[in-house]
Each structure stands twice: as structure tokens, then as C-alpha cells.
Amino acid sequence: xxxxxxxxxxxxxxxxxxxxxxxxxxxxxxxxxxxxxxxxxxxxxxxxxxxxxxxxxxxxxxxxxxxxxxxxxxxxxxxxxxxxxxxxxxxxxxxxxxxxxxxxxxxxxxxxxxxx
Amino acid sequence: xxxxxxxxxxxxxxxxxxxxxxxxxxxxxxxxxxxxxxxxxxxxxxxxxxxxxxxxxxxxxxxxxxxxxxxxxxxxxxxxxxxxxxxxxxxxxxxxxxxxxxxxxxxxxxxx
Numbered sequence: 001x002x003x004x005x006x007x008x009x010x011x012x013x014x015x016x017x018x019x020x021x022x023x024x025x026x027x028x029x030x031x032x033x034x035x036x037x038x039x040x041x042x043x044x045x046x047x048x049x050x051x052x053x054x055x056x057x058x059x060x061x062x063x064x065x066x067x068x069x070x071x072x073x074x075x076x077x078x079x080x081x082x083x084x085x086x087x088x089x090x091x092x093x094x095x096x097x098x099x100x101x102x103x104x105x106x107x108x109x110x111x112x113x114x115x116x
Numbered sequence: 117x118x119x120x121x122x123x124x125x126x127x128x129x130x131x132x133x134x135x136x137x138x139x140x141x142x143x144x145x146x147x148x149x150x151x152x153x154x155x156x157x158x159x160x161x162x163x164x165x166x167x168x169x170x171x172x173x174x175x176x177x178x179x180x181x182x183x184x185x186x187x188x189x190x191x192x193x194x195x196x197x198x199x200x201x202x203x204x205x206x207x208x209x210x211x212x213x214x215x216x217x218x219x220x221x222x223x224x225x226x227x228x
């Protein structure tokens with residue numbers, strides 16, 4: 001069974017730039033969620049994608065956007081980067097919501113983003 | 117006030133001790149409760165999942181939920197140096213079960 005994978009592992013950007021982070025879900029999972037984890041804090045929910053559509057969103061501005069592809073992989077895009085966007089970005093995958101169990105989420109290793 | 121409050125720690129215990137970790141929450145709609153372990157510079161790893169009040173045991177780990185007090189705990193028996201990590205509580209409600217709400221985490225060090 002293949003776990004959740006993310007790329008890249010680390011990234012350095014400057015303020016105002018745009019960034020794209022990628023995630024492949026665990027085999028058998030078709031739902032992908034994204035979280036932001038600032039240093040010393042717990043992860044904060046950004047949004048979830050199911051069937052290539054946004055299925056729920058946290059308290060993040062529209063410059064955070066996402067995509068899900070037919071193979072269930074996903075991208076997180078952040079425009080107009082700000083210094084406070086520096087964080088570990090985590091992707092989590094889970095089972096089909098209609099099958100139940102989507103509250104059980106399995107996380108990838110994360111992408112560490114530094115905005116200068 | 118945050119929805120989920122977690123004892124901040126850090127905790128440092130000798131090998132073999134019992135580790136006790138706690139979270140409180142304010143949203144009475146929360147029905148599903150998890151504990152994740154996160155090693156430094158890694159993603160969170162699911163340790164325990166429960167949806168009812170009471171105790172659930174898995175090896176050296178026991179998760180306890182008291183919905184009437186809005187309080188959850190994780191106990192680690194016979195702690196090992198390999199248990200040194202940050203422990204995160206997480207929870208969700210059936211209406212918004214796509215979204216996990218996390219505590220800030222407690223960092224535990226088990227001294228050999």
C-alpha cells in the first residue's frame with residue numbers, strides 16, 4: 001500500500017510570488033485535504049477536494065486555491081505569497097465520504113515553505 | 117477562545133514512566149476524536165481513533181474520552197525513547213467531518 005506523498009519537500013519563495021504544492025493520495029483514497037501548520041502550532045484546515053471539487057473550506061483567503069485530478073492527486077496553489085505563509089503544508093487523504101470514514105485522515109510528510 | 121485546547125508541555129519523563137496527555141474542547145458537536153504523533157520534520161501519524169465516551173486501548177496506548185466534560189486524554193504506558201515526539205489531539209463533528217480541528221500539540225521527551 002502506497003502512503004501519501006508530497007512534493008517538493010522544501011521550497012523558498014519571496015513575498016508576492018506564487019507557489020504550487022503537489023500531493024498524491026494513499027492508494028484506495030479519493031479524498032484529499034490540505035492543512036497549514038505554523039511552527040509550534042497544530043495543523044489548520046485549508047480545504048478538502050472530493051470528485052475534483054472543493055468539498056469544504058477553512059478560514060483561508062481566496063489566494064489559497066486547489067485542484068484535484070482524475071487520479072485523485074491534488075495541488076495547492078498560493079498566490080501573492082506573504083511572510084506569514086511560511087509553514088509546513090500537509091496533505092491528508094481519506095476514504096470516499098459516501099462510504100463513511102472520511103474523518104480518518106492519513107497525512108503525508110509535508111512541504112516546508114519559507115517566504116522571504 | 118480556541119475550539120481545542122491542549123496542555124502545552126513540554127513534558128520530559130524517564131524511560132518506563134506513564135505519559136499523560138490532555139485536551140479540552142468547547143464544541144459539543146464534536147463526536148470523533150483522534151490522537152496523532154508527529155516526529156520532528158515529519159507529517160502527523162494517526163495513533164488512536166475513537167467516537168464514544170470511555171476508554172480504548174491499543175498496546176501501550178490508551179485513549180480516554182469524556183464527552184460530558186469535553187475532555188480527552190491519551191496515556192502511554194512503559195514509555196520508550198522512541199515515543200519522543202509531539203502529540204496532537206484532533207476532533208471533528210459529523211456535519212463537518214471533512215475538517216479536523218487540532219490542538220497545538222504537546223512535545224514529549226522520554227529520557228533513556
